[in-house]
Structures are given as C-alpha cells and as structure tokens.
Amino acid sequence: RRCCKTPLLIDWPILGMLPQLLSNLWQIHDYATNVLRQNGGTGEFMGPWFSKMNYMVTSDPMNVHHIMSKSFDNYVKGPEFREIFHAFGDGIVASDSGTWKYIRTMQHSLFRQKSFEKMAEQTIRRKVQNSLLPIFDHACFHGKVLDLQDVFSRLTFDETSIMVLGHDPKSLSIEFPLVEVEKAFDEIEGSIFYRHSVPRSVWKFQEWLQIGAEKKMTRACKNFDQFLYSCIATKHQELSKCNKSHEKCDNQAHQFDDLISAMIMMNEEKGKVVHDDKFLRDVAFNLFVAGRDTITSALTWFFWLVATHPLVEAKILEEIEENFGASAKEKCEILGMEEVKKLVYLHGALCEGLRLFPPVPIERKKPLKRDTLPSGHHVNPNTTILLFTYAMGRFEEIWGKDCLEFKPERWISEKGEIIHVPSYKFISFNAGPRTCLGKDLSFLQMKMVASTILRNYRVQVVKNHPTTPAHSIVLLMKHGLKVMIAKRRV
Ligand code: HEM
Secondary structure (H helix, E strand, O other), X not given: OOOOOOEOOOOEOOOEOHXXXXXXXXHHHHHHHHHHHHOOOEEEEOOOOOOOOOEEEEOOHHHXXXXXXXXXXXXXXXXXXXXXXXXXXXXXXXXXXXXXXXXXXXHHHHHHOHHHHHHHHHHHHHHHHHHHHHHHHHHHHHOOOEEHHHHHHHHHHHHHHHHHHOOOOOOOOOOOOOOHHHHHHHHHHHHHHHHHHOOHHHHHHHHHHOOHHHHXXXXXXXXXXXXXXXXXXXXXXXXXXXXXXXXXXXXXXHHOOOHHHHHHHHHXXXXXXXXXXXXXXXXXXXXXXXXXXXXXXHHHHHHHHHXXXXXXXXXXXXXXXXXXXXXXXXXXXXXXXXXXXXXXXXXXXXXXXXXXXOOOOXXXXXXXXXXXXXXXXXXXXXXXXXXXXXXXXXXXXXXXXXXXXXXXXXXXXXXXXXXXXXXXXXXXXXXXXXXXXXXXXHHHHHHHHHHHHHHXXXXXXXXXXXXXXXXXXXXXXXXXXXXXXXXXXX
16 A cells, blocks of 8 residues: 555554554653664654654654754754744744754854853852752742652743743742743643654644633634743843943943843844844744753653752762862852862763753754665655664664663763763754754853752652653643652761
8 A cells, every 4th residue: 555665663544643542651761762663763754644643753763863954954943843843933943044043043042152151050050049949948848749850840930931031930939830831831842742643634633622621722822922021021122221321231241131022122233124023032032942941851850860860869979079179168158150060970961961862852844855875775855864873872783782880970971070072962952053052051041950950959759750751842740749858968
C-alpha cells in the first residue's frame, strides 16, 4: 500500500503505526529511544491513512549535524510549524529566513551586553532572596510538602517577566496564588501539544467550531496577549515620560531595565518604528516560551537526580564549601555570576541532567529540497523530520556503555575543566546557527538557584512519588516533584 522503506513499527492498514504508539504513550520517550536504537537511529513513522502524520524520525548525530549545520539553509521550521505554533506569531522560535535572521542578530547583540547580564543577575538574586528562600523557610518550619516543579515554574515565570517586560507578576509567593496570566500561558502550551497529537483536520475543525482544546487556546491567547500589550503600553508611557523630563534614557544601565524597553529605544535611535507593538508582543511571547519551561524542566529533573544520588550531592556541596567556605555564607548567601563560574562540578551535574532529560525532547524540521541524509534516508519537501533529542542522550555510541548513568564526572577533564561536547551530540541547547541564545543565561540562573538551595536545604523526594514525564512540548514531570525540605545548617 505505502512504500515505507524503513518502518520503525508495524504499519497496519488504515491505522498505520498509531496503535503501537498509543499503547506506549505513557512511556513515549523511552519507548522511542528503544525503537530507534533497534533501527540504527533513523526510520519512518506512518500515521493513519490521510492523517498526514508521516515522519522521518532520527537520533543519528551525523544526520543532526547535516540538518542543523551543514545543510542549514535547506531545513526550516516551515509553514506547518508556524500554523501549529500560531501563538508564537513572527517571533524567533517559529520564524525562518530573513525574519529569523533579523530577530536573532538583534537579540544576540542585546543578550551579549554586560548591562543585560548584570540586570539578569540582579533579577535572579532578588527573586531567590525575596521569594524563593521565604517559601523554603516556610515549608521547613511547617513541615509542608513542596512541589518543586511548581516552585520553579513560578520562579522562572516571574524572572522572565521581569527581564523581558519589567513587570513582576508575583506568582511565586508563600500563598501560591492563582495568577491568571500564568495559567493562560500553561493552557496555550497544553493546546499546542494537543495539536501535535491529533491529525491536522481534527484540530482545524475544532478551531473552526471553537470547541475543546481550541476554544481554550483562543481564550488563553486573548488573556495572555492582553497582559503583554498592557505591559508594552506601560513601557511606552514610562519611556516617553522619561524623554520629556530629559532623564538619561540613552544610559546603558537604563536601557537594561528590561528587553522590551531596550527594543522600544531602538525605535527612537533609528527615528522610525522598526519595532511596532505586534513585533514586541511576538518577541516577548517567544522569550517566555524559550526561557520559562525549559529552565523549570532542567531544574526539576536536576533536583530529582541529585536527591537520588547522594554522592553527587556531597560532591556539589564539597565544591561549594572548598570555593566559598562556611565563613563566606554570611557574606554572600546567594552566589553571583563570577562566583558560580568556579563551580565546575555543579556545571557538569547540570549538563548531565540536561543530557538525560533534555527540556525540548523533540525538534521538528522540514526540508525545502530533496536530500539524502548521511544515514542514507531520502527526504523531500513533504517529509517532516523529527529529531529525538531525548534518545540522543541515551545512545551508547555517543556516551559509552554507562550512558544511562547520572555521572557528572564525564563532563570534567583531568585538568578539572569542563569537556566541550559538540552540539550535534549534546543537543539539549539545539545545534548550528539556531543554537539556544539563552544558554549562558540558563547556566547562570540554574547555578545560582541550585547552589543556593543545596547549600541551605536538604531536599528529599516524597517516598514513592511517581516521576513520569508529562505529555507536553517541554519535558516536565506529569505529577510535579513533591519534596520535603530540611534546613542544612541552623
Ligand atoms: C535549560 C534551559 C534552556 C534549554 C535547554 C534551551 C534549549 C533550547 C532549544 C532546544 C532551542 C531550539 C528550539 C527550536 O528551535 O525549536 C532553543 C532556542 C532558543 N532559546 Fe533556549 N533553552 C533554554 C533556556 C533559554 C533561555 C533562558 C532563553 C532566554 C530567555 C532562551 C532563548 C532561546 C532563544 C531566543 C531561542 C531561539 C533561537 C533561534 O531559533 O535562533 N533559551 N533553546
């Protein structure tokens, strides 16, 4: 019936390979890893007839290198991606070619500025000091169970909002308030996952009728957009007030109150509106997507791994103690940018967590022209390619026989430095020209948060707590991460 030359699963009439996929949905990432391993790293998935859910799936590093770097111009996100990720607008994550290049160059130059790094460090420091630590103290004092994933999700939502929009939604506080915009954002992400899991015709029909997940999506987008546009309007007002009063708006430090202000000020420098409000909305939305759940996921899996590997925990603490000692504790409760650079073992442990649990477990690409992948598989403009980054972190060919073990040591050289692994093997931050722009910021954020928590508290996972991955576009835990907290030192 269909000429599927390299099937990954049994291709049943009408239903294609869907039955096996559905029966293993609860363990989809591990299942896909095994199937890919048995098939040499690459093969085809055929969905039900006429569903257009046909994919070339690969975890072969040579294919990844080819798609992401060597033949970068031939592999795009494409119109289907933009349709599914409609809420992303013309932001960096969903765009291609000229639009992507412009935003990438502009954001890259903003992220590289010293004043941006400083603003980011201050934001993280304040949030950890004023919101995270009080919650941990409160949980210790009352012996309460904390959902660490929820804590990190709120922390990163607030931090992203402050860095991008200059507004603190205060979702992280002892009361764990229901913040409408945070909920709306979660709903948008949930609906995007839904669009991945059913045939296009199904979600399109639901969108047209405005029912189910699509109705939720429309409502949530409206709420989140209202929030974004009102923050942008506030920024316009603040900057025009500041212009009128001749305050130093061109001062670098002022530019980095937040990213949106910096971009509005570029309009003024150029004497025309190069960034209108829709553009600013799209930039802000994409940065929320890029920076919020990714770090939440990375920190959540990291804390689970550390809590279940006491030797690793002891080595992280030893490194912190060696570098900063007990006496430094009073001087700097929260380690800063320069200090966390010294924490090589912690860096290795975070990389190891990201290898085993990459926050973005699947990447999607579309070829513009016919091509043959290094593995010998043929692709054409109708092929959707799925790169399984989760499987790549668990391949013996890349990481050796102990690939399933959590071993931060594999990242550290004899000289005690971090070993560089090419991004087409360690794919967690993407590879090639579209490598994650927030990698340095992520390590800063994760190291500041992780060192503060580990130094001050002992985190214990609640007995028998299930750690199943959620069905979402970012690799979160389905049931959160329930932990008990105890003070490390009085
Ligand atoms: C542990 C944390 C993070 C991980 C694992 C991560 C991973 C990734 C991945 C896999 C992509 C490619 C997505 C795609 O093309 O579909 C990406 C892109 C991107 N990330 Fe990150 N990210 C993290 C944090 C951040 C943060 C904090 C920011 C900044 C706020 C950020 C900014 C970006 C941007 C702007 C892109 C788009 C790059 C482009 O398409 O040219 N990321 N990231």
